[in-house]
Amino acid sequence: MIPYGKHSVDQADIDAVVDVLKNQFLTQGQQVPAFESALANYCGAGFATAVNSGTSALHIACMALGLGQGDWLWTSPISFVASSNCALYCGAQVDFVDIDPVTRNICVEQLASKLATAERRPKVLVAVHFAGSSCDMQAIKTLCERYDVAVIEDASHGLGGDYQQGKIGCSQFSDMTVLSFHPVKSITSAEGGAVLTNDAQLYMRCQLASKHGITRDQQLMHGESEGDWYYQQIVLGYNYRLSDLHAALGISQLSKLDNFIQRRRQLAARYHQKLNHLPLTLPQPDEQSAWHIYVIEVEADKRKAAFDALRQAGIGVNVHYIPIHLQPFYRQLGFQAGDFPRAEHFYAGAITLPLYADLTEAEQDKVVETLQRVLA
Structure with missing residues (x-):
């Protein structure tokens, strides 16, 4: 089976992990800070907080912005459910903005219209860089500043891609950027994620939220430290730490990104x-995209037959994504079919073809030839 996505791990990656196993701390050692520094330097951001998943990264980014009861978060319906679940984790409510059918990202015109007419505007917008192509972040940031809306870039698909003159992740047009290092992403740490920002306060909040709300920083403590062993929990946080094993793999992978x-x-x-x-x-040609996935659209009434035939031929196609608002959980929140017609139309014909760094041209030719036969 040719999978739709696959990690690329070599001996250098294995050696990096083994070195940690043999010679270093497995957690809370030097590899995580080194990985954070390397990520920030690569993307051109001021700070990075590494965590155990992209979902955790979304959660602490929302926490850092103070999202909570009575607030709203808007995002794209064409994404993994984590892009909206992060709001619910904070007690906030969720709504969506329909996509541009060409870019498959949030439609800037729809966003502008919705912001202008909404009775209750969001506190946070999560802009999803679908398939690795950046949203029009400059336009989105301009709109959101007008209405005092914070912006998180969900760049789980985007690491290694570019926008204008910078790397996706530099956070020039957002408050924070979230990354994922799941095995099918641009690089992998087996599991992992990160939050990038240029705001020192947001960075500090992300660090606290990911580590139980605990600090050893005297400047953040209430009262004096009692000694080198001393720490304080100053906020409610979570155990979202990344291990040094994962970070070592991430560092090695980043050198090949x-x-x-x-x-x-x-x-x-x-x-x-x-x-x-x-x-x-x-998909729209995009020389700046990270090309996390390659999604074609067929006629809706032919999608299932084409999908099944490709799978039967050993082509591990997938579908990205079932619109979030159509999930049973979200229907219970009041969403229904027809709410975001562009997203629904895209989903009805979407098929994700295999795409990863180790895919050979012979394997890709098999995908193409099988697809030609299926569509014929």
């Missing part, structure tokens, strides 16, 4: 070339 992205971009361009004559909708 640009090569991974170059290969993903080559494969995406090759898909464009080989599929453009078929009766389907291709």
